[in-house]
Amino acid sequence: MLKIGLIGCGFMGTMHANCYKNLEGVELAAVADVRPEKAQELAAGTNAVIYGDGKELIAGADVDIIDICLPTYLHAEYALLAMEKVKYLFVEKPVTLTVAESEELMKKSAETGCQVQVGQVIRFWDEYVALRDIVASNKYGKVVNANFRRLSPSPDWGWNNWLHTTELSGGAGQDLHIHDVDYVLSLFGEPKSLYSIKNVVGEANSYVNTVMQYDDFVVGVEGTWNLPASHPFQATFRVVFEKAVVENDGKFMLYTEAGAEQIVIEKKELAAAGGTQGNISDLGGYYNELLYFTQQAIAGAPIQQAALKDAAASLKFLLEKELSFHA
């Protein structure tokens, strides 16, 4: 049984804890949060030891794996310490606040041999995995154009309002939109050129819209958290191939000259391995990414999906080419 130390018990830490409680071969052995009640909530029903700060956990806990779900501006500091302690580290996305920090992490990973996975969870989300397979199969011909959107109400849960402090989170461009940017880069590579706009009124980077030009197709990527709470969160895509359109917009659909049909994805078994948190399909791609991560750790195998170098490359593209774009 591998022992996991989870640092940061807020929104994403809670999601990860629910996944770990449903995964086999691992146990939540330590949790840390500066808000004791948050750590206590996650430790409930487990034997996890509670720490009042991530550094105390790294210094004192008996763990094989560390998972960092801290606000983004703290990722680098804690990840560098964690890599001295464990051989497997999970860091939420975006990997770091700056490119220089993610480069430091890569250096430390090479020095220590610590395998690092980053929470670029869209790479593990069922519909996006299915789309990757469809593109690779070439069965509908080449991609002609594509569009990926992530539209969200304003996130209101962050500890000490860190999400809305652009210097701490990078705004929606870095926090939310990076999901689609990372996925598009993983699917198509870097574009030949791009044109990108972001909002100029109000909070920096809270709306980003980018068109990417590839050799023979075009991809649009749009993200915002500028919507009111009454607006539903939407993560959608539409990919136009020579012989079909694949669309994920509430329903996952295939349109061809022969007609329209729903693409059905078999959901994972609902029975929770740990029996604690119910429905695995509710945990979506988070379960899938942590299943992969823990299986690699249990096998002592390298992390090859959503690896540190991939997340660092996506962050560099986002910060240096997209968000700093000037016409």
Ligand SMILES: NC(=O)c1ccc[n+]([C@@H]2O[C@H](COP(=O)([O-])OP(=O)(O)OC[C@H]3O[C@@H](n4cnc5c(N)ncnc54)[C@H](O)[C@@H]3O)[C@@H](O)[C@H]2O)c1
């Ligand atoms: N993959 C995704 O879809 C997704 C979704 C949401 C957030 N995230 C990412 O997850 C990370 C965490 O975001 P969140 O929404 O959970 O934020 P959050 O504010 O809900 O949680 C952060 C937690 O860290 C705790 N904390 C702060 N300093 C600490 C310290 N020194 N030691 C221990 N705990 C400390 C806070 O008390 C808080 O509970 C961010 O990087 C964010 O971008 C990813």
